Amino acid sequence: MVDPLAEVVTLLQPGARFSKAVVGAGSWQIRRSDAGAPFYCLVLEGGCRLALDGREPIELRSGDFILIPAAYGVGMSSMAPRSGDAPEALPVALATGEFRIGDQDGPTDLRMLVGHCSFGSPDAGLLVSLLPQLVHVRGEPRLATLVQLVRDEFRERRPAREVILARLIEVLLIEALRSTAGTAASPGLVRGLADERLAVAIRRMHESPTRAWTVAQLAKQAALSRSAFFERFRRAVGLAPMEYLLAWRMALAKNMLRQNEGGVAEIAERVGYGSASAFSVAFNRYVGLPPARYAREQTESVTLAASTLRGSHAGRPEP
Incomplete structure (x- = not known):
């Protein structure tokens, strides 16, 4: 699970x-x-x-x-x-x-x-x-x-x-x-997972981020009506169900781009987008950079850090 x-x-x-x-x-x-x-x-x-x-x-x-x-x-x-x-x-x-x-x-x-x-x-x-x-x-x-x-x-x-x-x-x-039992947690993932019905829907989103989820489908997973699920989720998690799903998909995408785990089209598919262009639009709107540029800047940042570290060691005398 x-x-x-x-x-x-x-x-x-x-x-x-x-x-x-x-x-x-x-x-x-x-x-x-x-x-x-x-x-x-x-x-x-x-x-x-x-x-x-x-x-x-x-x-x-x-x-x-x-x-x-x-x-x-x-x-x-x-x-x-x-x-x-x-x-x-x-x-x-x-x-x-x-x-x-x-x-x-x-x-x-x-x-x-x-x-x-x-x-x-x-x-x-x-x-x-x-x-x-x-x-x-x-x-x-x-x-x-x-x-x-x-x-x-x-x-x-x-x-x-x-x-x-x-x-x-x-x-x-x-x-x-x-910790959930006995925890006075404000809205967020912890509180959402403490609700048995919401927890089912949250797990489904994490298990299948590529699925084209709708609020109605997630409500069915939680055995709640659409309106009851939406309000209960928003109060507990602090985000609407689709906002939470978007945030999780973007977190996964950014990690994949940083780790160079595939091209934009492949990553788009792995986080639930039908095309690279749809993913790029969503990523740019959410992150503020196109995915290809984000990946390039992350690579350059790592390279610069490694170069700086090598330079700092180069000037040290041998032990």
């Missing part, structure tokens, strides 16, 4: 780019702007509040994991009340490598891991549009086990600690994306 989420995650190539341990004490508030970067927060001990632009604050407790695939305005504050006109807290670097916010003296009441993950795919923006805007995981036994492993690594400070932490966080990211 085709696994749509696994396909999206595989193309995304998630990784742990940057993380830092933060401890908090007393009353504090802090705000950050991440310009669309993927942001995550793992609460190891205690609790805090998190607020995104246009959303009600969320209370985070020990063991909670938050993933925001494209973060912009993110505000965090202590559970303790703080006046609205109080200045924002500035993290203070400690000798232990952690950062402290709030009261600088006395016992801490919060320990968390925050940072940026990375999506290695050049099409991250396109693929992120298929994911929820916010994933909040709580009470997942598998996630709790991973959290405990992360907590132990931070405390023990054993050899290869950073390598292990990076791998554990990568697994956390994937586990969070596929």
